[in-house]
Amino acid sequence: FLYICLFVVACWAVLAACAATLAVVHAASPLGPSDRPEAYFNGSSYIRLSRPISLKQLVGLSFRTCVGGELFSQRFEGYTLHVTALFEQVVVSWARPSQPHREVGLAKETLDNRWHWVGLRYNSDPPSLLLEVDKDTQIISNVTWNPELLSPGALEAGGAVLLVGNVFSGCILEGPQLEFHAATSQIRNVVFGHCPLTTDECIDRKDVLRIQPKDHCYNEPCMRHGTCISRHDRYECHCTARYTGNNCEVDAGDPCASAPCQHGGRCVEEPRGSYSCACPAGYHGAYCELEESLDPQCVAGPCHHNASCSVPPGADTYVCACPPGAYTHLFIPRT
Structure with a gap:
């Protein structure tokens, strides 16, 4: 009998030690309920996930709210990225050290107590990053516009802080790279399970996160x-x-490749992608298509002070294109 008692005591000691070990492991890296991918956030809730997201892979979630707020964010030192549901739009904002804050929004009403999908999708050919809200998309980065998001750098460092539902009121359904059953480092005031919100329409939304039209x-x-x-x-x-x-x-491609300038005009591309034609003497117009001496009304030189003369197609009178300066009238008296 004594040996049996000692054996039982020893077994309980082993089980207690195992339980303590499991508790320590769970405290260090708790797992969300894998069978409950849905959760309610009350405005002071959040989930911190251990593994940072990568913008080179699809990342997103579904949400339902009348109030809105921050859906997910990631930050490391001076690098930040936020995706937020606001009144009549979803906004992606980001910042880097020594660079101004930037944001891109997609106009869409999502604060209507219905389920909506929001995601960031990377395309490799050509490189670009898109904001998706349901079936609508908005480019937020490519090689010529906000290219810094294509090389996020320290934003994806191993120590980056990834939060879901911070300052958000409503329900969130997990999605790619934002899975609740993954290892988490902190859960605060989150209620896992079926969304407790009623299916009524949003009526009184005085606390909605608005921005002025x-x-x-x-x-x-x-x-x-x-x-x-x-x-x-x-x-x-x-x-x-x-x-x-x-x-x-x-x-x-090069807008001058099609040789849009006529009569020997020289095509000059502007920084924003437009072009202008530098016309030779005797020609003017957007494409150097107008010859000043072509119409008899212009032969006598009715335009003064170096203004150019032309007769628009279908018109019965000439028009003077005045040079920059103080002269702007159709007909400029001689001085």
């Missing part, structure tokens, strides 16, 4: 390769000659 061109969606026109609910890009695409993101 602003110009849809504020974040330079045309990538400085064209002129952005802000509409009521969208923007339009009028691209320069070198670029095309919804966001002027496609480089179509």
Whole structure:
């Protein structure tokens, strides 16, 4: 009997030691519930994941909220990246040491208590990084626009802090690189399980994270390769000659290659991708297509002070293109 008692005591000691060891391991690297990929965040909650995200792989999650907030962020020393759901838009913002804060937004209402997908997708050919919100996309980086995001450097260091749901009120469903069952280093005030929000429409949203209505061109969606026109609910890009695409993101090549300047004019490409024609004597116009002596009305030289004369197609009178300076009238009296 004594031997049996000693054996039982020894077994309990071993089990206690194993339990203590497991507790230490769990405390060092706790695992989220793999069978509960959904969680509720109350505005003061967050999950810190141990493994930083890589922008060279798809990263994203789904969320449902009436209030919004920061969906996920990563930071290391002076490098930061934030993805935030705001009123009528989702914004990606980032900063680097000694560089100004930058942000790109995609106009879309997501604070409607419905499930929405948000992700960052990297394309290798040509290199670019896209913001995805449901089926809508917005380029946030390529080789000519915000190229620093294509080489994130220290942002992806092993010691980077990756947070999910910080200052966010609503439900989040895990996604690529943001998996709740992965090793975590800290969980605060997070309730795992089915989303507890009701399915009612968002009515009273006084605490919604709003920003004042602003110009849809504020974040330079045309990538400085064209002129952005802000509409009521969208923007339009009028691209320069070198670029095309919804966001002027496609480089179509040298705009002077097609020799657009006539009558020996010299084509000069501008830094933004447009071009101008330096016309020889006797010609003018955007393409040097107008010959000053071609119309009889211009033969007598009715335009003064070095202004050029032309008769537009279909017109019955001449027009004077005044040189820069104080003269701007159609007809300039002689002095």
